[in-house]
Amino acid sequence: MFKVGFSTLGCPDYGVHQVAELARDSGYDGVELRFIRGVVDLAGLEEFSPARISETRKVFDDAGIAVNCIDTSVRFTSTDSAERAAQRELAKINCEIANGLGARYLRVFGGPIPKGSEPVDHAAPIAEGLGDVAEETWAQGVQTLLETHDDFSTSDKVSLILDQSSDRLGVLWDFLHSWRHGEPIDRTYANLRERIRQVHAKDSSFADADGFDLVLTGTGIAPLGELAATLITGGFDGYVDFEWEKAWHPEIEEPEVAIPHFRTAFATIVAKQWA
Structure with missing residues (x-):
């Protein structure tokens, strides 16, 4: 059975202690x-410096809360060698933070592509850059996850990258993005299930x-019940994380x-899927 978490995108001004307390008190x-x-x-x-990282980890450990992923904006849409090197360095630094906190995953993006162009025309250099990062983080015990986002939201678009990249590269499935781009939930899961390690959930x-808006969980039209049923049937045992932007x-x-509302509403x- 999957576990439930949330992204601190939803509480951007919170400090480490506040995040850990909110997660613990809300049942995450x-x-x-x-x-x-x-x-x-x-x-x-x-808090995330080498001198303080163990102290930060203890805050979460003491609260009984796992840090499951470090979310970055690492992407390789640029072909400039200096920019690509900077992105690899950013991934390396965040991988060190992930290791220090015991996080298993590092989130990256395929990135938006220039208007008027097609994902297939940009996939190869993106795949190469993300593949290099995936191999480097894997060697450090952290798996890099490509989020379904931007111009790479559906399984066919994501596969343009996966098929040309390292087998170490996993997927963070933001189901709202694949669904709003017209892909049925069961199709996305069937096509990417071997790579999916985490899931983002939200309502709209x-x-x-x-585009889309954000509303409290269960008050919108996003098929969260279908998502839950698909994950349960598929035996998904990773994290489903609430992403409140x-x-x-x-x-x-x-x-x-x-954040507390999501935990109750999603439960x-x-x-209902077990009834």
């Missing part, structure tokens, strides 16, 4: 780290290829509301 199993104290570059915070009152959309509900949705 783990967290993905994206923002801490309003900062997206975790490497720039003292409208969602199509041009508070950092990008400050007008949505506060983390104190949305109800899951329970």
Whole structure:
């Protein structure tokens, strides 16, 4: 059975202790780290320095909360050698943070491509860059996960990268993005299940290829019940993480509301699949 976590994208101004306490008090199993104290570059915070990382890990350990993934913006849409080297270095630094916290995964992106072009025309250099990162992090005990996002949201588009990249590269399935681009949930899972290690879940009152909004879990149209049924039937045992994009959309509900709400609402949705 899968475990349940949330991304700190949903509580961007929280410190480490606040994140751990919110997760513990709301009944979560783990967290993905994206923002801490309003900062997206975790490497720039003292809490994640080599001198302090063990102290930070203890905060989560003492709360009984796993850090399951470090979320980065690493991508290889640029063909500039200096930029690609910088992206590899960014992945290396975040892999060290992941190791220090006991996180198994590092999230990366395929990235948006220039308008008017096709994903197939950009997949090879992206696959090469992500493959290099995947091999490097794997050697350090961390698996790199490509999120279904941007112009690589559906399984056919993601496969353009996977088929030309390292076998070490896994997938973080953000189901809303694949679904809103017209791909049925069972098809995405069937096509990517061997690579899927984590899942992002959220609800929306409208969602199509041009955009989406965010609403409290269970109040929108996103087929979360179908997602839960697919994961249960498929024997998925990784993390399903709530991604409440508070950092990008400050007008949505506060983390104190949305994050506990997801844990309760999603548990109800899951329970209905067992009834």
